[in-house]
Amino acid sequence: MVTRRAVPELPDVEGFRRVLGEHAVGARVRGVDVTDTGVLRGTTPAALDRAVAGRRFTEPRRHGKWLLAGTDGPTVVMHFGMTGSLLWCAGNEPRHPHDRVIFRLDRGELRFRDSRKLQGIRLAEDADAVHRLLADTGPDALTIDQREFDALLTGARRRIKALLTDQSVLAGLGNLLADELLWRAGVHPARAAGELTEGERARLHAELRRVLRAAVRAGRVPPREDWLTGVRDDPNAPCPRCGGPLERTRTAGRATVWCPRCQSR
């Protein structure tokens, strides 16, 4: 099996939320160190430090791939792009070269680590500002029910995979998870979303719940060989379900993997 460092999708961000929840809630922020301003969006090192120093983190929330790290003042809003992560360091572990923003707390440090800096950290002064940041984001994929899910698909002419990964429609799924769900539900990625049958929509929604719950428990998309995700990096891997050859295409610059036997058009 070929594995690669996980790109953060909803389950990974849920894992980061747990890190923050377990270690930082209630702790006072002594200060914020910014080692690379390239991850700050719409704020500056001085403004960030001024805004959160002396504040205490409250219970963090997540919406899609966004992590909302609230304090008793403003909210620190994090997005991890393709390479970001959030770590807790209790001791004096040396800082990693990609630790871009460090929140120094009473009993340790919360580190925003990110090599590519495709996204980063924003500051929202109040609930309205958080709301505005998430205004173009669809419902969270972890909690959406069947009826809401059906409503998203009804009448849509675009391809189902494009719809599932569009954060303004449904928040949280990335390229990997979308392929996984479609493969499990037996739905071809290029099908028009609005043309899925009721049964197909139900299967897709059931797999959405199943896959996300398992992945959230693991804090990542688990690299299991009975999942499509676990084998997709191997160019010669057969379909884990039927053993047939997998197909690969590229849509809008993104790799798409599916099984032509299990996912008919």
Next chain:
DNA sequence: TTGCATGTTCCGGA
């Protein structure tokens, strides 16, 4: 050295 990467945004064209 070159091409590729699981995210997001913007732009042009059909």
Next chain:
DNA sequence: GTCCGGAACATGCA
């Protein structure tokens, strides 16, 4: 308005 593909962002890796 809808949908799609491509490029850009900045960096590491095979």
